[in-house]
Amino acid sequence: MVTRSPVTRSLFVTALAVTVLCPALSPVPAAASGVSVSGEPVSAAELDRFAAAYVERRGLPGAAVAVTLDGETVHTGGYGADGGGEPLRADTPMRIASLSKSMTALAVMQLVEGGDVELDRPVYDYLPGFGIADPRGARITVRQLLGQSSGMSDQGFSPVDRPRRPTSLDEAVAQMDGAGLSAAPGEEWEYHNPNYHVAARLVEVVGGRPFTEYMEEHVFAPAGMDDTSSPDPATGTVPDPARGHVRAYGLNIPAPEPEHFSTGAGGVVSTAEDMARWVILQGDGGRAPDGTELVSAESVELMHTPSAPNGRYGLGWMRRGPEDGAGADQVWHGGMVSTYSSYQVLVPSTGYGFVALFNSGITLTEEDTWGLVEGLIALTEGREPPVGDSVLWKVDAAFGALTLLALVLGTRGVLRARGWASRRAGRPRWRVGSTFLPYLVPPAALLGADSAITLVMGGREGTWLQRFYGVPAELTFLAVAALACLAVIAARTAAVVRARRSA
Structure with a gap:
């Protein structure tokens, strides 16, 4: 034998x-096909029932969602529990990870509109301290930073291999002096968080104040996002949300988020209620719910329009359409860290906006988290939401x-x-x-x-x-x-x- x-x-x-x-690590699962479930606009109660049932069926520890329509919040809700066992609510602070990039991009666009920054000028013109080992780095433009087409990548400069965790944006940028490029600026798209560390430093220098203060005074406060804050570069922390979770062996295990420098690229803590105001602003041409204009409609459209070589990434936002499995064209961005994940989606053809924040992080597949967003979108488009267990x-x-x-x-x-x-x-x-x-x-x-x-x-x-x-x-x-x-x-x-x- x-x-x-x-x-x-x-x-x-x-x-x-x-x-x-x-196959499981594809960026976004395809939308489920379905038939119309109703000829009437979906109700808040229907959205609430679906979200509650979905979180329980998929075994997620918790989720907070917000749905907006034509400048109004039509539903917010919290489901499951936070890392301390308390019920999750729509006003529970949660890490939004890379959704932070769209906020940094808006801050840069404010400086562009003020005439202080030009998108197609080299970053070096504004940050003489920005220099990398590859001489082509002197040609990197502000637009290429925001569009993730600077040529920098994790292979040329790994954030994991920093000699120490930076205590300021200035130090974070200075540590990139030995970085190489994986491609010439503007030729390829490479998702690289340090692009947005540099962008945040640009906001700090040109804006004339610490990045966290600029974001509070010029972005969060005028947008009415009173419970939103950006991490302090000196400590890398924000007003600490409850612990997120690691999912293993059918269990949701509360765990601390591993330390990493994220200012400008991630790390913002917000709530579903505040994020509803954020997507309203994005869908209403840069105006907050109270009418305050943070940027012009032209700048918002520019951020939402793909300009990177991959044909999908704009400035802190991405596009996907029916060819990608979406029911209709979507402007979106996702975020994921070890213990939290998030999505923000605008569907221009219907006027709906969606936010979903989860207190569980990266896993083998995004199916469990993205399925909640896809289900909410499907309901608003008259399609059957996806079903099935995790x-x-x-x-x-x-x-x-x-x-x-x-x-x-x-x-x-x-x-x-x-x-x-x-x-x-x-x-x-x-x-x-x-x-x-x-x-x-x-x-x-x-x-x-x-x-x-x-x-x-x-x-x-x-x-x-x-x-x-x-x-x-x-x-x-x-x-x-x-x-x-x-x-x-x-x-x-x-x-x-x-x-x-x-x-």
């Missing part, structure tokens, strides 16, 4: 993980079972090492050593996991803690399988040495 080692099983599961990972807990359960199996098989291999060695006592050393080679595959897979995840994530770098938060069951399996194989190798090697000495 042919027996299979724990490594053989590990290889099979690793291949299975790759099969699951690659597959995340099923994948985690499978990896949990395989982790236990790897542990059992590893223990079995260690306990039987003496008998294994005695049966091979007379064989040449090279033949005995060659039997260990398959057992080196899981350790190698663990060592290569970060690079593999970076590849799947489109080149985005991350720390091991951030990776673990995103795929805890998968990395736990790889770690246990690797340790089990190494333990078997060590036990069998020791047994072989003892057997040969005895002989």
Whole structure:
């Protein structure tokens, strides 16, 4: 009878993980097709019922949503619980992650309208301290920063590899002096958070005040976003929201957000109620709900219009249409950190705006979080919302079972090492050593996991803690399988040495 080692099983599961990972990490799932459910405008009660049922069915820890229509908020609601176990509400502070970029872009556009900044002038004209190792960096324009087409990328400058966490935007920009470019400015689109660190520093220098103060005085306060704040660069913190969650093995585990510098690119804390005011402003040509104009309608349209080489990214916003699976053209942006995620969507053809904030972060798939947004959009467009349960807990359960199996098989291999060695006592050393080679595959897979995840994530770098938060069951399996194989190798090697000495 042919027996299979724990490594053989590990290889099979690793291949299975790759099969699951690659299609699951698409930026936004396609919209579900459906038929009209009503000829009347959707009611707030219907939106509320769908959101409440969705959060419970998908096993999400919590979500806060807002829906607007033609300059009015038609529904806000909170569902589930925060990290402290308290009911989540529409006014619960939550991290909005990369939705912050649209706010930084608006601040830059205010300076453009004031004549202090030109989008197509080099950043260096405004920030003489901005310099990178690649001489082409001197040609990077303000527009290219906001459109993520500066040529900078995580491969040329990894935020993970900073010598220390910056305590100011000035320091964050100065740390980029050794950065390279992955492409000439304006030629390729690469999503890179430091683009917006530089943009925030530009706001700080040209605006003549700290970035956090500028945002409060010129963006949040006039927009009526009284419960919204940007992180303090000195500490990297904001008025601390409740802990978000890591989803693992069917559980929602409260966890602290790993420390990282995010000023300008992420880190803003807001509420669903405040974000409703934000999308109203975006849908009403730059005017806040009370009529205050923060920027002109022309500037808003410019931010919403794709100008990057990928044909979809504008200035802090993206576009998607029916060719991408949307029911109608959408202006949107998503955000995701380790313990929180978020979406903001405008549908110009219907006048609706949508916000969804979640206190759970990156996972194998965005299906569970984006499905709530897609369901709300579908209801307003007369389509049936998506149905179905989360597959995340099923994948985690499978990896949990395989982790236990790897542990059992590893223990079995260690306990039987003496008998294994005695049966091979007379064989040449090279033949005995060659039997260990398959057992080196899981350790190698663990060592290569970060690079593999970076590849799947489109080149985005991350720390091991951030990776673990995103795929805890998968990395736990790889770690246990690797340790089990190494333990078997060590036990069998020791047994072989003892057997040969005895002989």
